[in-house]
Amino acid sequence: MSRAKALLAPGLAALVLVCVLIALGIWQLQRLKWKEGIIAEIRQAQTAPPVPLPANPAPYQKVQIAGDWLPGKAALYGDEIHDTPNGPVPGGELLMALQRPSREIILVDLGWVPQQSPVALANPPSNPAGYLHAPLHAGWFSGKDDPAHGLYYTLDPAKIGAGMGLHNVAPYMLIAMGPMPPPGSAMPQPAQDLPTPPNNHYQYALTWFGFAGVLVFEFIFFARKRLQQP
Template identity: 70%
Template sequence: MRGLIVPGALGLAAFCVSIGLGVWQLHRLAWKEGLIAEIRAAQMAPPVRMPRRPGPFQKVFVTGAWLPGKAALYGQEVHDTPEGPVSGGELIMALRRGEGRILLVDLGWVAQSSPVALADPPAAPAGYVHAPIARGVFSPRDDPGRGLYYTLDPAAIGKGMGLRDVAPYMLIAMGPKPPPGSAAPQPAQNLPTPPNNHYEYALTWFGFAGVLVFEFILIARKRLLKS
């Protein structure tokens, strides 16, 4: 029996930790489900005027004056079109708001190899706010001279456009898809929804706790049979 004290103590500690982590994931599950319910409610509701401090899961709209000739492309993605796969990027244009600050707006994916500003952009674009993304280790180098960017950084994109006082976030436009074959940007269709894998995580931790119990029973049985 003495030979079971150490493995028993270690197994009990690991068992308690696993159960605790499983319960914590269940609490996270309830929190995440509530957050997703709020996002779905916001998705169904009309957009509200952008507040001074916009949230990440909120549908908003802005007004202002588009700056002529200011455009950039973000990223590179291939979309299927009636003519076949076509490469393009997210068209970004600059909007000067009433207080004078400039907001960069991602109007959606376009089949272009270089940025071309829209002649008739939406008067009051609606969508959601996106925080800047830090440059990744394997991200391609931006090409401000051609207006091509691979990091969603409003400060860098605004600087490449020759703009100052650019908001530290970007508006991702939402709206209906243009008809097939249209050259209009393809805006986002939904608010961003965070992944919800907490149920699977909880099952994993509870399963690990069950394996610990099973393993301890096997070890105890072997040692008791030898004694």
């Protein structure tokens, strides 16, 4: 068998792999365009006013919920330290319960507060607005929830609601949005923006195309070396 024919099998294998790598790069460019469309929708929703909570809210839609706050029902989610004018202060996200006219209860994340045990606001905002958050479930590295003290590390409305002694809790949570309180205030710091997914598909495409280019040069080097052998 000639040396040129000996390169046929590795050449075909390299060609197939290069085609696969290029296809992956093109796929990432397609996902880039898809993700840019999602981000454009989020930016448009960011500037739109909130709408009354519909039966089936659209993704990335700001909504407003009417109802009555249940007095004394509060919990803290997470454990986060914020820098304040007086130095680092521990705290968490303050969760309170809002009962709609339908009797359904929605847990509302009013924002970060400098509390280590939950204290309900005496005058929470009426008709809070924000975005809906699907429930999360505990992972391997999640902190241990402490329902007895109203402290949670997993954003699970059913579990948090049960810890508050509530029933008919909605299977989602409202993340409140609004203006930031003055520096040093004990009031909650609500979310300022809708969540935006990361968009790294351009870098991923360059990586796959780069692997394809490296493979081509590696095969050229391999072939030249094989053909030069006596």
